[in-house]
Amino acid sequence: MVEIDRIIAAIGQAASLxxxxxxxxxxxxxxxxxxxxxxxxxxxxxxxxxxxxxxxxGYRRDAEVAIAARKGALEGAALEARLAAERVDLTLPxxxxxxxxxxxxxQVMDExxxxxxxxxxxxxxxxEIEDGWHNFTAxxxxxxxxxxxxxxxxxxxxxxxxxxxxxxxxHTSPVQIRTMLAEGAPLRIIAPGRVYRSDSDATxxxxxxxxxxxxxxxxxxLGHLKWTLETFLKAFFERDDIxxxxxxxxxxxxxxxxxVDTGYSFQGGRRVIGGSGDDAGHSWMELLGxxxxxxxxxxxxGLDPDEWQGFAFGVGVDRLAMLKYGMNDLRAFFDGDxxxxxxxxxxxxxxxxxSGGVGTPA
Ligand code: DAH
Numbered sequence: 603m604v605e606i607d608r609i610i611a612a613i614g615q616a617a618s619l620x621x622x623x624x625x626x627x628x629x630x631x632x633x634x635x636x637x638x639x640x641x642x643x644x645x646x647x648x649x650x651x652x653x654x655x656x657x658x659x660g661y662r663r664d665a666e667v668a669i670a671a672r673k674g675a676l677e678g679a680a681l682e683a684r685l686a687a688e689r690v691d692l693t694l695p696x697x698x699x700x701x702x703x704x705x706x707x708x709q710v711m712d713e714x715x716x717x718x719x720x721x722x723x724x725x726x727x728x729x730e731i732e733d734g735w736h737n738f739t740a741x742x743x744x745x746x747x748x749x750x751x752x753x754x755x756x757x758x759x760x761x762x763x764x765x766x767x768x769x770x771x772x773h774t775s776p777v778q779i780r781t782m783l784a785e786g787a788p789l790r791i792i793a794p795g796r797v798y799r800s801d802s803d804a805t806x807x808x809x810x811x812x813x814x815x816x817x818x819x820x821x822x823x824l825g826h827l828k829w830t831l832e833t834f835l836k837a838f839f840e841r842d843d844i845x846x847x848x849x850x851x852x853x854x855x856x857x858x859x860x861x862v863d864t865g866y867s868f869q870g871g872r873r874v875i876g877g878s879g880d881d882a883g884h885s886w887m888e889l890l891g892x893x894x895x896x897x898x899x900x901x902x903x904g905l906d907p908d909e910w911q912g913f914a915f916g917v918g919v920d921r922l923a924m925l926k927y928g929m930n931d932l933r934a935f936f937d938g939d940x941x942x943x944x945x946x947x948x949x950x951x952x953x954x955x956x957s958g959g960v961g962t963p964a
Contacts, residue, residue: 604635606661613668619676626669636661703947706923707811707935711794712953713960714813714919717837718792720956721830723815726791728777730798731758733766736776740902741855749854754799756808770798774814775855778895778914781816782903787910788819794919805932811919818895818905818912824848824860827892827913831862835875835889837960839926845878847886856893856914864889872928890917 609629616622629636639658643651704712715725728736734745743750758768777793794813802808817826828848835844844864851861863886865879879886892915897907920932927946929935934942954960 604639604661606664609636609661610664610668613665613672616672616676619673619680622669622672622676626665629665630662630669636665700950701940701944702950703943704950704952705935705943706927706929706946706948707919709948709952709954710919710923710926711811711813713838714792714794714834714922716954716956716960717834718815720837721790721833723790723792723817726777726781726793727795728771728774728780728793730771730796731768732771732776733762733764733768735764735766736779737769737771737773740779740899741775742896742898742902743854747854754801756798756800772799773797773916774812775914775916777814778816778855778899779903782818782900782905787905787912789912790817790819791815804930807920807932807936809936810932812916813919815892815915815917816895816912817914818900818910820910822894822911822913824858824894824913827860827894827915830913831890831892831915835864837956838922839875840960841876843876845876847879851891851893853891853893855896855899856891857896859891859893861888862890862892862915863887873925875925889921890915892916 609625613622613625616625626634628634631637636658639654640662643655643658646654718725737755738747738750738753739745753772755772756770761767774793774795774797777791777795781789781791781793792813792815794811796809797812798809799806800808815830817830828846832844832846835846836842847863847865848860849863851859853859863879864875865877865881865884866873866875866887867877867881867884868874873887875887877884892913895912895914900907900910900912920935923935924930924932929946
């Protein structure tokens with residue numbers, strides 16, 4: 603028995619489209635009860651069919667009409683609810699401009715990545731908690747080496763399971779070793795990151811940033827180093843008159859080692875990079891350390907020094923930022939003063955690109 607009035611009432615009370623669909627399937631679907639009645643018509647005598655045909659067809663039509671009506675009502679209500687929820691009040695004041703800025707250190711690191719990517723360098727990284735082997739020994743500074751004492755290292759109280767002393771890395775140079783060991787040669791990487799030394803005044807903070815550069819290939823020589831640094835500095839300072847002076851120096855991990863100076867002048871009380879330090883009104887400023895990778899370092903990195911050569915350099919990222927954007931106190935970089943960040947920070951949309959300029963203050 604089909605009680606059509608109860609069916610129609612239930613349809614009219616369906617609380618959701620899902621519930622309504624379940625009712626439709628239960629009555630009008632393949633094995634629905636009204637569908638079952640329709641199937642009986644085929645086996646009836648012509649007289650019975652005359653009586654029951656219109657009746658069952660009526661059930662079906664009534665159910666269909668009721669379902670369509672309920673569906674329309676439920677969909678209408680859903681739309682109303684969405685419209686109410688998504689209403690935008692155009693009389694509200696405009697939202698505040700975003701407050702946050704990109705820190706100059708982050709911005710400069712992005713600039714470096716962009717400039718060096720154009721020369722085929724990938725970005726590599728290593729841990730800030732390092733062991734003595736990667737930070738010193740593999741870089742040709744054995745335990746007795748005086749340079750080891752000169753690094754003002756923060757040590758951890760305990761050694762690691764391999765008996766190595768643990769420390770906060772004092773420079774990004776250990777990433778050279780890690781990358782050589784992990785990837786072999788040839789290589790072209792920069793490794794920007796945080797480094798730590800127990801030192802503190804207007805130009806030194808216990809944590810600061812360096813970027814390491816490393817190129818390993820066959821037949822690499824100092825000329826490649828000089829061209830790379832010149833090209834990088836021209837792009838970074840966005841001027842063509844960058845003049846470099848290479849001075850012989852000493853780092854345990856390079857042989858020969860060179861200190862790289864760049865010419866600058868004072869303009870409006872600011873140091874502006876450019877020109878030769880020997881030009882009138884100019885001087886030389888020491889900018890970075892570099893050299894040809896020492897054979898011992900290549901060997902520690904698992905490479906055959908008779909087969910591979912390379913150059914490396916290390917430079918302070920904070921110092922690059924100060925020179926380019928005219929800050930004079932390094933400590934302010936890490937004070938978290940919102941006014942300083944507002945003044946020297948960059949818009950999140952100011953993504954450095956070589957074509958659009960690698961950096962314009964916000
Ligand atoms: N690691 C050195 C430092 O922190 C900087 C440096 C000098 C890195 C010469 C180099 C290099 O890769 O070749 O003082």
